[in-house]
Amino acid sequence: MLIDVHAHFYHQRTPRSDWRERNASRLGAGEKIGITVHVASILGSFGLTSPTYFPSPRDVTAGNDALLALQRAHPERIRGYACVNPNYTAHARAEIVRCLDAGMIGIKLAASRRADDPLLDPIAALARERRVPVLQHIWQHRRHDWPGQEASDAVELCTLARRHPDVAFILAHIGGGGDWLHSLHAVRDVPNVYVDLSGSGVDGGMLEACIESAGVSRLVWGSDITMDTGWAKLRYLESQLTREEIAAIRWKNAARIFPAGAFPSD
Amino acid sequence: MRVDCNAFLGAYPWRKVPGTSPEALVAALARTKIDVAWLTHLPSLFWRDPTAGNAWLCETAKAHKGFRPVPTVHPGLAQWEHVLADAANAGAPAVRCDPLYLGIDPAGGEMRVLAAACGATRVPLMLAVRLEDARQRHPNDRVAELPAAAVRALIRSDPDVRLIVTHADRAFIEEVHFGSTPEEARRIWWDICWIWGPPEDHLATLLETIGSERFVFGTGQPLRLPENSVAKLDLLDLKPETRAAIESQNLAALASGGDA
Numbered sequence: 360m361l362i363d364v365h366a367h368f369y370h371q372r373t374p375r376s377d378w379r380e381r382n383a384s385r386l387g388a389g390e391k392i393g394i395t396v397h398v399a400s401i402l403g404s405f406g407l408t409s410p411t412y413f414p415s416p417r418d419v420t421a422g423n424d425a426l427l428a429l430q431r432a433h434p435e436r437i438r439g440y441a442c443v444n445p446n447y448t449a450h451a452r453a454e455i456v457r458c459l460d461a462g463m464i465g466i467k468l469a470a471s472r473r474a475d476d477p478l479l480d481p482i483a484a485l486a487r488e489r490r491v492p493v494l495q496h497i498w499q500h501r502r503h504d505w506p507g508q509e510a511s512d513a514v515e516l517c518t519l520a521r522r523h524p525d526v527a528f529i530l531a532h533i534g535g536g537g538d539w540l541h542s543l544h545a546v547r548d549v550p551n552v553y554v555d556l557s558g559s560g561v562d563g564g565m566l567e568a569c570i571e572s573a574g575v576s577r578l579v580w581g582s583d584i585t586m587d588t589g590w591a592k593l594r595y596l597e598s599q600l601t602r603e604e605i606a607a608i609r610w611k612n613a614a615r616i617f618p619a620g621a622f623p624s625d
Numbered sequence: 626m627r628v629d630c631n632a633f634l635g636a637y638p639w640r641k642v643p644g645t646s647p648e649a650l651v652a653a654l655a656r657t658k659i660d661v662a663w664l665t666h667l668p669s670l671f672w673r674d675p676t677a678g679n680a681w682l683c684e685t686a687k688a689h690k691g692f693r694p695v696p697t698v699h700p701g702l703a704q705w706e707h708v709l710a711d712a713a714n715a716g717a718p719a720v721r722c723d724p725l726y727l728g729i730d731p732a733g734g735e736m737r738v739l740a741a742a743c744g745a746t747r748v749p750l751m752l753a754v755r756l757e758d759a760r761q762r763h764p765n766d767r768v769a770e771l772p773a774a775a776v777r778a779l780i781r782s783d784p785d786v787r788l789i790v791t792h793a794d795r796a797f798i799e800e801v802h803f804g805s806t807p808e809e810a811r812r813i814w815w816d817i818c819w820i821w822g823p824p825e826d827h828l829a830t831l832l833e834t835i836g837s838e839r840f841v842f843g844t845g846q847p848l849r850l851p852e853n854s855v856a857k858l859d860l861l862d863l864k865p866e867t868r869a870a871i872e873s874q875n876l877a878a879l880a881s882g883g884d885a
Contacts, residue, residue, distance in 0.1 A: 377826070384824035388860050499761065536760035540640070559821070560758060561850040564642045587822035587860055591853035598656050 360610040362622060363389070363589070365494065365531060365557040365581030366399035368437075370425035372418075373405040382429070386436065388586045392593075395610070396622050400440040400467035400494070401426045412470040412496075412508035416450040419443055423458050430462060438621060440467035440494055445478045452485055459489050464621040465529075469496040470508035475518035483523040492527040492616045494555070495519075499537030513542035517549045527616035529553045532583045533569060534560030534592070543572035550577070553616060556608070557581030561588045566596060575604045579613050626873040627659045629851065630719070630751075631791040631816045631843025633667035634685065635678070639763040644847040647685050647692070654691055657851045659844075660873075665695045665721050665751075667848075675699050675727065676708050683715055695751060697721045700739035701729050709742055718880045719749040719789055724775070725768050731775035737782040744785030747882050751789040752776070754797060754819070756848060773800040780809045787879065791816040791843050795827040802835050810835075814879055816843025817871065822857030829861055837863075841879075842872045 366385065369378035389397060401422035403414025414422065419442060426439040441458035443451035445468065455466055466486055472478050474495055486493050498510035513530055520528045528551060533539045535558030546552045554573045556566070557580075569578055582589030597605055614622055636645050644653055645667070654662055664686060669678025679696040686692040696712045698705055698720045712720045722739055724731040731752075743750040754771045776790055780801075790801075793815055802810050817840055821827040832840065842858075844851035858868060 380826070381824050384826070388823040391860055502764075536758060538761050560761070561853040562642075562757070562761075563644055563847040563850060564640065566850075567643055584825065585821050586824055587857035588853055590856040590860070591850050594852040594856065595850050 360395045360622065360624060361393050361580065361593075362610045362613040363394045363397045363582050364529060364579045364613050365555050365583045366397035367584065368399050368401055368426060368429055369405065370401060370422065372407055372421060374407050375405070385586065386433070389436070392586065392590050395436075396438055397436060398438045398440060398465060398613075398617070399426060399429070400442045402442055402467075402469050410507060412510075413446075414442070414444050414469075414471070416444065416447050419450070419454060423454060423463075427458065427461050427463070435623070439463035440465040442467040442469065443482065444471040445476070445482055446471055448478060448481055451482060455482065455485055455489075459491060464617050465491045466493045467496075468493060470498075470510045473509055473515055474511035475515040479519055480522065483519060483526050486526045487523060490618055492529055492553070494529040494531055496531045497535070497542065499533065499535070499539045500541035501537065512537075513545035513552075517545050517552060520549050520552045524551055527551055527553060529555050529579060529616075531555050532558035532581070534558030534562070534565060534588065535583060536560065539565055540568055543568050546577075547572045553577045553579050553612065555579050555581045556592050557583035557589055559583075559585045559588050561591050566592060566599075575600065575607050576612060578608045579616075580608050626661075626869070628661040628663070628842060628873045628876050629654070629659045629844050629846065629854075630663040630789060630841050630876055631818060632662040632664050632846050632851075633848065634664050634682065635667040635669075637667055637848060638671050639757075639766050642847055647689060650847070651689060651691075653846060653851055657855055659691075659851065661691045661693060663693045663695045663718055665697060669697060670723060670726050674702060676702070676705075679708065679712075693718050695719050695721050698739060699727055700735040701727065705739070706742060709739075709746060709748065713746045713748050717748065718876070719751045721751040723753050723771070725771060731771055732778035736775075736779060740779045740786040741783040744783040744787070747785070749787045749789050749814075749879055750779075751791065754790065754792045754794075756792065756845070773797050773804070776801045776813070777804050780805055780813055787812045787814070789814045789816065789841065789879070792819045792845060794819050795821065795831060798831060798835065802839070810839070813839065814841050814875065815839055816841050817857065818843045818845045818849060818854050820857070823860045828857055832861075832863075832867070837867045837870050838875055840871050841876050
């Protein structure tokens with residue numbers, strides 16, 4: 360079994376005219392890689408009618424609706440994260456409840472509000488109540504603000520995680536840009552932060568550093584926008600680790616932090 | 626047959642990278658079923674005289690069946706022509722010059738003279754757009770990325786020069802390719818290591834719009850996992866002959882002195 364904990368799909372009301380092709384391409388590539396379940400999110404309208412990282416409530420709902428439709432269309436392959444904008448607290452909480460009730464299995468926080476901001480506490484509390492993980496978009500060592508997002512880094516996520524020790528937080532795309540070593544130092548002694556191996560980065564030494572810092576038991580496999588890089592990292596790990604260790608990264612760690620029954624043989 | 630035209634030996638100054646020794650590279654090649662690797666000495670890219678690593682590189686390559694040396698040339702150092710001649714005489718499949726790492730104008734006089742000399746000796750000139758993602762580089766690693774305009778200028782500067790450009794993404798490749806005449810574009814080869822595969826269509830589109838004959842297999846190892854370049858080809862539904870061209874035959878044609 361192989362769980363991709365960081366996937367994205369598109370829909371009609373995004374800037375991408377090739378959204379159908381990209382969705383089909385992800386599923387096709389997933390077949391080749393052997394992905395059992397894509398745990399995916401849709402970030403609002405991806406910039407069409409509100410910014411990708413600051414989606415309006417209307418776009419948040421539309422994106423989640425599109426993902427629920429995909430989940431219904433591919434019940435064996437796709438599970439959803441409810442993507443929300445914490446600046447709209449009431450809407451965010453209501454949206455999480457609606458989407459989890461409809462079968463989603465996690466919460467996606469992108470970059471609408473810094474991870475250590477108190478506005479994220481009600482969302483983390485809901486994650487604890489519903490026993491679902493939170494996937495937090497991370498800029499690995501953010502040295503300054505980047506346009507278009509209020510990105511968090513690992514130190515900020517760890518602050519939130521320490522406030523909510525019973526919630527599993529997934530630190531997004533360790534290979535997604537930035538100084539991953541800085542993040543790995545930050546998560547070392549925060550046991551409820553899991554490291555998602557996705558991202559376009561395939562740096563030599565990165566996976567060794569992940570294992571050294573978080574241990575095999577806190578690594579989860581994912582792809583994000585680029586699937587060839589995810590597959591490359593998996594192939595490399597398969598050449599370095601034991602069968603049990605690989606199984607942990609491929610699916611067992613994910614099965615532990617997502618709700619029971621989220622995955623086929625779980 | 627799989628040939629990696631974009632590999633390195635030796636330590637990287639900006640972070641700890643495993644697998645930089647010849648023995649580790651042999652293991653990586655076996656792991657990823659790469660038969661031959663074209664190699665540059667990585668530490669000396671950062672030395673004042675980057676050619677000081679060439680002797681070790683050539684000796685090491687002689688001792689390993691699948692290694693081919695790609696020595697570095699610095700056109701700002703006196704007698705650089707000898708370095709190029711030595712490389713040609715030693716049968717090096719290419720020489721490397723990354724002008725921004727050397728602190729010289731990437732499209733300036735020194736690079737143009739080097740391009741002309743490479744054209745005259747029929748030795749391809751290799752350049753990297755980058756070695757690492759700009760977002761993760763060490764705070765003191767401030768070397769700019771190679772501009773596409775420099776590649777266009779170099780290919781125009783000499784009618785015989787042939788370039789291998791590594792670590793370029795789709796936008797860079799399209800800008801240079803469609804900003805060149807067909808004759809100029811036929812003298813540039815692109816390594817695939819930085820081009821996105823599925824679910825994005827970057828590599829598939831480039832193979833269709835620019836042609837598979839322009840692309841060569843490269844990995845950037847050990848700075849990057851070589852598995853990535855294999856995986857992106859595995860994700861495409863390529864005809865066997867197209868894949869063979871990318872993985873070895875285009876480089877063979879280039880090394881034999883022809884273009885495609």
